[in-house]
Amino acid sequence: MQSLLNGIQYVLGLGPTVILPIAIFIIGLFFRLSVGKALKSAITVGIGFVGINLVVGLLSDNLGVAAQQMVERFGLELTVIDAGWPSAAAAAWASPVAAILIPIIIAVNLFLIFIKFTKTLDIDIWNFHHFMAVGAVGYIVTGSFIWAIFVAVLMEVITLKIADKAAPMVQEFYGLPGISLPTGSTVSYGLIGMPIGWVISKIPGLKDIEISPETIQRRFGVFGEPMMMGLVIGIVIGLLAGYDPGAALQLGISLGAVMLLMPRMVKILMEGLIPISESARTFLQSRYKDRELYLGLDSALAIGHPANISTGLILVPITLLLAVIIPGNKVLPFGDLSSIPFYTAYIVASRKGNIFHSVITGTIVIALALLMATNFAPVHTEMMQGLDQFSKLGSEISSLDTGGASLKWLFLKLSQLVAPFFN
Structure with a gap:
């Protein structure tokens, strides 16, 4: 078992830019794509993710420093550190239940497809x-492996079902044919955010306000293009962080x-995915005409849309203010x-793509996420103790990705509710 765990940890340590192409290659072969085409698709997807990671790194490196300086400038006194999704993910993969859950998660997904409960692979x-x-x-809460497996599988089942329901919307808006986005954090925030957004769209006075990348570009010309919006948002955040004009411009x-x-x-990534998606569709239609x-993929596919990334950037200073x-x-x-x-x-x-409605909705959802992440902190901190860099930090740890995700928080509460039965 230890050798198996070490092997799994080694492969996982290679990261999604290696793991995903391997999975894409195997799935391409399964759906009768030729070896050459499957390999080309897999490598293209890997390169696309490398590109996305580079751009996300550019975002986090610059935005992270600005956010930290904004916090210091305004003298915020908050005692729980948001360690971010990479640390939360590493802690989850290093947990005692990780090795046994990998084959179970895959088997459950295949079984759910077989019984027609889900369409998402x-x-x-x-x-x-x-x-x-x-x-x-x-x-952590119950000390039971059985319960740990049960709630992990239940989280998977719920996530896949929500991803199915959202798939037509995702495919139409983001231009992702045959794709769903079963990323747990995206699903958790959407579970709360979509109903709230619907209510906001019905409120008199608010429902008629439309701000989208297209309307901004029509009204402001070149200054409404996505890169110009990023420029303006970056300068504003820089000034709030106390940067001098030159640094704010950078x-x-x-x-x-x-x-x-x-x-x-994202376009490069899609070039690799389209042959797999078409092959999978053809394969299924030949065997199951109904x-x-x-294909369930990372929600990184959606962050490149101007409306989405604009909403996210606007919500950065709002999130700090809410905190x-x-x-x-x-x-x-x-x-x-x-x-x-x-x-x-x-x-x-x-x-x-209505940025105005999305920002209002996001503000409400993140306000709730901060409170959930605060409540999640003690257990989140214990989960992080397996990582050396956090074991002696001397502060509680949480994250918006895990602590602030509604589904994960609900499973924390459920585990705490049943914990007495395991003691």
Whole structure:
């Protein structure tokens, strides 16, 4: 078992840019794509993810520093550190239940497809960490492997079903044929955000306000283009962080680059995915004429849309403001600030790209997420103890990705409710 665990950890340590192409290649062969075409698709997808990671790195490196300086400038006193999704994911993969959950998660997905419960074949293996985090939390709270496996599988089942329901909306808005987005954090934020957004769209006075990348570009010409919006947002954030004009302009250029480059990286990724998607559709139609299958992929595919990334960037200073003014919040947003466009993917699609409605909805959802992340902090901190860099930090740890995700928080509460039965 230890050798198996070590082997799994080695492969996972290679990251999604290696894991996903391997999965894509195997699935391509399964759906009768030739070896050459499957290999080309797999490598193209890997290169696309490298590009996306580079752009996300550009975003997080620049935005993270600005956010930290904004926090210091305004003297915020918040005692729970937002460690960000990479740390939460690493802790989930390092948990005692991770090794046993990998084959179980895959088997459950295949079984659910076989019985026609879901249309999503989740090939985004790296993002299994969302299910594993729920399992790790269940194990920490109850001490039971059985319960940990149960809640992880239940999280998977719910996530796949929501991804199915949202898939037509995602495919139409983001132009992703045959794709669904079963990323646990995206689903969790969308679960709350989509109903809230619908209510906002019905409120007199608000429902008629339409601000989208297209309307901005029509009214402001070249200054309404995505890269110009990134430039302006970056300069404003830089000034709020206390940057001098030159440094604020540098931040603006960096965020403008993110707005321009991200859709192009997603386009490369899609070049690799389209042959797999078409092959899978043909394969299924030849055997199950009444079946439709979605390929479940990372919500990184959605963050390149101008409406989504604009919403995410606008929500960065709003998130910091919320952290200060919300009674009971103790979380200092930092590590997950650059991940907000992942969390708003369903929200923006459900509002058909209306940035105004999406920002209002996102503000409400993130306010709730901060309170959930605060409540999640003790267990989240215990989950992080397996990582050396956090074991002696001397502060509580949480994240918007895990602690602030509604489904994960609900499973924490459920685990705490049943914990007495396991003691």
